[in-house]
Amino acid sequence: MTPTLLVRFINYVTQINEARTRSTAGRRPVGKVRPADTRRHHRALILQQLVDDGARSRADLARETSLTRVTISDLVAELIDEGFISELGTRPGTHMGKPATLVGLSGDAPVTIALDLSADGQLSGGVVDLDGNILAREQVPFVRGDDLSVIADLAIRLRDATSRRILGVGIGTPGIVDGDGTVVLAPNLGWTDLDLTGELSTRIGLPVHAGNDANVAAVAESAFGAGDDGGLLLLTIGQGVGGGVMIDGRALSGPLQSAGEIGHVVVDPEGRQCACGNRGCLETFLAAPALRQLDSDAARADVGTRLASVLTPVVTTLGIADVVLYGPAELLEGPLLDAVRSALAHQTLPFVAQRVQIRLAPLADELVLTGAAALVRYRELGVV
Secondary structure (H helix, E strand, C coil): HHHHHHHHHHHHHHHHHHHHHHCHHHHHCCCCCCCCHHHHHEEEEEEEHHHHHHHHHHHHHHHHHCCCCCHHHHHHHHHHHHHEEEEECCCCCCCCCCCCEEEEEECCCEEEEEEEECCCCCCEEEECCCCCCCCEEEEEEEECCHHHHHHHHHHHHHHHHCCCEEEEEEEEECCCCCCCEEEECCCCCCEEEEHCCCCCCCHHHCCCCEEEEHHHHHHHHHHCCCCCCEEEEEEEEECCCCEEECCCEECCCCCCCCCCCCCCCECCCCCCEECCEEEEHHHHHHHHHCCCCCCCCCHHHHHHHHHHHHHHHHHHHHCCCEEECCCHHHCCCCCHHHHHHHHHHHHCCHHHCCCCEEEECCHHCCCCHHHHHHHHHHHHHHCC
């Protein structure tokens, strides 16, 4: 191999390894750690390792986190005292020396209260454990104009129904949500600059964290489902239409906190009035109430073609390989989904069309609930 070819080969291998590293980068707490946050960061490293890889010995954790055995021993004891992890017995199959004692997430570890405001005309709530399992759930009617007390009352009932410690409350809501949990704009709910987390935290008596429903659903599909977080676009289709984007293991929000809001891309300037004030937004065609009014396969296929016209530049520009439609399957599968796939295949590079998958995620997956719980897990524990 000539020196030039060798250099090219080394560069190629380096790029592949960097791509693999980026694809899993979102699975570990990142960023510069201030001295005051060191202990929390180290706890997060331990919990993240147990969430990702299951039961480990203290020696395993020291090796995998690069923390000293003394630090691991101290923090593991602390996490056991707080009920997050427990000792699970010795590792099976060891015969020489003292067998290693395994630790893992406790069956009685703290839980979160999760709330989903994305559905058409209803509010869903659940108690969710650290692995994303929904332990209890409840639904109540909720429409535009309803008071926040409806949300607070459901959270309080769920809070009082569990005997386990509660980390906090997570909410997935339509609209643009800033980093402090203020709903800057949610046209379908009639909210503008609403301090959702502040008002609910006061009423419920727990920390409250809020995020855009599509963003938290994309995180849940990546963390608990089959989503490709290297390049994932997830659309929530309910009372409105939203989008969550994951690139290289990280959710995109942008400086306006509006990344993924494709429901308000205009696809017909002469179309129906949208709640945002424009005419002919994609949402006026694709939201669940609009889909329920369609009475022919041709009409459903037309909506699929319009959706593809919005998806194509996003998929092509960002190199996304996994597009997920999360909504009522009976409204999306068949002519609509077929039209999306066909139109996108003819509107983008053949290279992209051959590699991108467009699929449905059933509402039974409860992605907004589990994503809202994952938001609390990250904000309170530093675990992705």
